[in-house]
Amino acid sequence: MNQRLRGLTLYAWAVLIAVLLWFQVHGQGESTLNMDVSLQLRGLADGMVLINELPDHVKVTISGLQARLKSLDEKKLYVSLSAEGLLEPVVVERPIEVEAIHLPPGLVVDNIQPDRLQLQVDRLVRKNIDVHPKFDLVEGWHVENETISPKSVAISGPEIWFEELTYLSTEALRPALQSGAFTLTARIVVPVGKALKLDKKDATFVVQGYLRDTNIKTKTAEMPLK
Numbered sequence: 001m002n003q004r005l006r007g008l009t010l011y012a013w014a015v016l017i018a019v020l021l022w023f024q025v026h027g028q029g030e031s032t033l034n035m036d037v038s039l040q041l042r043g044l045a046d047g048m049v050l051i052n053e054l055p056d057h058v059k060v061t062i063s064g065l066q067a068r069l070k071s072l073d074e075k076k077l078y079v080s081l082s083a084e085g086l087l088e089p090v091v092v093e094r095p096i097e098v099e100a101i102h103l104p105p106g107l108v109v110d111n112i113q114p115d116r117l118q119l120q121v122d123r124l125v126r127k128n129i130d131v132h133p134k135f136d137l138v139e140g141w142h143v144e145n146e147t148i149s150p151k152s153v154a155i156s157g158p159e160i161w162f163e164e165l166t167y168l169s170t171e172a173l174r175p176a177l178q179s180g181a182f183t184l185t186a187r188i189v190v191p192v193g194k195a196l197k198l199d200k201k202d203a204t205f206v207v208q209g210y211l212r213d214t215n216i217k218t219k220t221a222e223m224p225l226k
Helices: 002-026 066-070 159-163 215-222
Strands: 030-042 048-050 057-065 078-082 090-095 108-113 116-135 141-149 152-158 167-173 180-186 205-213
Touching (some): 116 205, 167 205
Parallel strands (some): 030 078
Antiparallel strands (some): 048 116, 057 108
């Protein structure tokens, strides 16, 4: 009798524990969570370069149990976009790869925005481009016999941009307004949004020349004769 009672007691405890566990897991209900998840490009072949800019993040909607949703850390999640097989200059659309998101059991991805992205891929080339000094002068002042050293710079980027890129300019130079020779140090300006990169990121250039005030000649010519 006691053994049978003990068996029923153990069975009752087992049922109670099972019910409590069920309520702990399922009794909290389900919900959805919107997250900004990092986007990673993978599989871009050597010798190729991406021309267009991709977003750093995409919006992902995940649904499931509230307790598990709360445990998610969006900094540890990411989705990927494949550039595999793109070996020639091309413009294509590729789907976001949901499989890259590793979620706990019971959570699913309901939506991704955007779910497809465009890839513009071109050959990566390297060339030496001439550098020209650029001056920002007050009216009446003029630079003569300007030189720059080095005269060119190595730059890498998509082949398509080099069809129109014949030279690069320095940042705007403003020598002191004093007639005579000058020497300045300058950096160059790389066109934004064209995926161009200098081989030497912090390259500097020495610009020399002679600054002349042309207003002096004009004032002398206008002086009345005595």
